[in-house]
Amino acid sequence: MTWLVTGGAGYIGAHVARAFAAKGIEAVVLDDLSTGRVEFVPTGTPFVQGSILDGSLIENTVERFGVTGVVHLAGFKFAGVSVQEPLRAYHQNVTGTATLLAAMEHTGVERMVFSSSAAVYGTPDVDLVTEGTPKHPESPYGESKLIGEWLLADQGRAQGLRHTSLRYFNVVGSGTPDIYDVSPHNLFPLVFDALLAGRTPRINGDDYPTPDGTCVRDYIHVADLADAHVVAAQRLDAGQVIEPVYNLGSGDGVSVGEIMRAVAEVTGIDFTPEIAPRRQGDPARIVASGELAARDLDWRMRHTLAEMVESAWQARKAAA
Template structure:
């Protein structure tokens, strides 16, 4: 018996897989390696290479590895790019999820932990986002994640699917020296790449209505996120109740300027960031409460900002050497 982790060769997925195996829960990875990295999957973990759009491949994976639960992380994850590629985004994230759920139903696999996103909220008009905050996604990516949550809800009604969706905010750091964030769109790798290339990192906008004028966001360590997946899977295996959605947030947030200061200190490369114009659609503040997740999933911010930076830098620098 094993849990299938779709997208398990990615930055977040590989951390989830290692958290599962270290907790004694067998895992198998399904990944088409379009953005995942083969080396992120240890040799003792089965890897099925392919897409969640391939129903026959999914059927074989479920049969050969006796899959009893799914962590679903696979998908197209770039909110900005999704505006230019909406059909691709919906194909990967909506059709792909529907295909996966169909195979789960056919195979009588009734438990799933879904990778959702803070993008379902769009630009919230509250200081602290909770699970009750209205969802108003502003990109095809955010819309596709919300539709994914609806699909799980509807399958619960139809066939008794047991599920929960974890809404991520900004995932950073590294739990292992060989796992790093390779995204071309996330803040940490963008800053690290600039420093490694001898360029000066930039801040987009310094005139927001925040204490230092820069955007405030939730930043959570990837290992803390992975631990929440293990807790959710264990509760589903035990038949214990879970909320349909959980926000994995810090409750207070960090500004972009504070991130830059921590990066200069953590990397040992002093710099003064360049100031660029605001990016359209960037809200001044998105910070979430993690109280429900703390109650049910033992969620906690176990890493400081300094640890987030230092662990991410060690892994990224190792990959560049």
């Protein structure tokens, strides 16, 4: 069996490709390098440069490498930017996913693990998000991910596609020093870049109804996330029962203030974060349950907050 990892040269995708290699499962990476980096692709894993919008390229790649399943991570991932550029988000995430599914149908590939997002929930009015929590996405990005899940479900009913979608919030850390988060919008890169430039990191609001007044979110280690993708692929290959959707959540969450304190301790850089005004629409707490994934995908939080920060910091310094 060989799995195609779309977006496999990105921060998360490259960790997924390495997780396949660690299990001795053949994989091939497809990435247009719009945000990915070819040096992130693990040694020995074939790499094809191209877009999921190119159906012919996907079909040729499937036939060339004998692909039997797809882990789909490629897409436009910037929720805030998607509000200003909705068509870009829909083109990449909806049209791209539909093109990929069509190519899979034409070549007889019947298994997919879809990297979805907890953005499909919007701002849920519950203490702990479950897979059944109502979906109210608040950005074109979140909407496009939910539509992607619908496309998989429709192909399952119409063509027998076996699939699952993995929803998650904030991915941090590094499983290897040569892969780091390159996003200009994520918290860890923003904090590290500020420290490396001699600036003081900032917190948006410290008056929320949480233990330390800062927002609480789900932060999970990228290596744990990658392993869950591989276990999902293995279940599909083995013909085992699998749910259509899983939350990869921590169950308790971490506050932004806790992260800042952990960063100061790990880096040895003593700082007091600047307090900026709240960002409009930021809820006090969003945390998901990972119980269903723990049951089926061997999901658990294998890394402490300090380990998440330490691994991310070492990888970022190595790239500086």
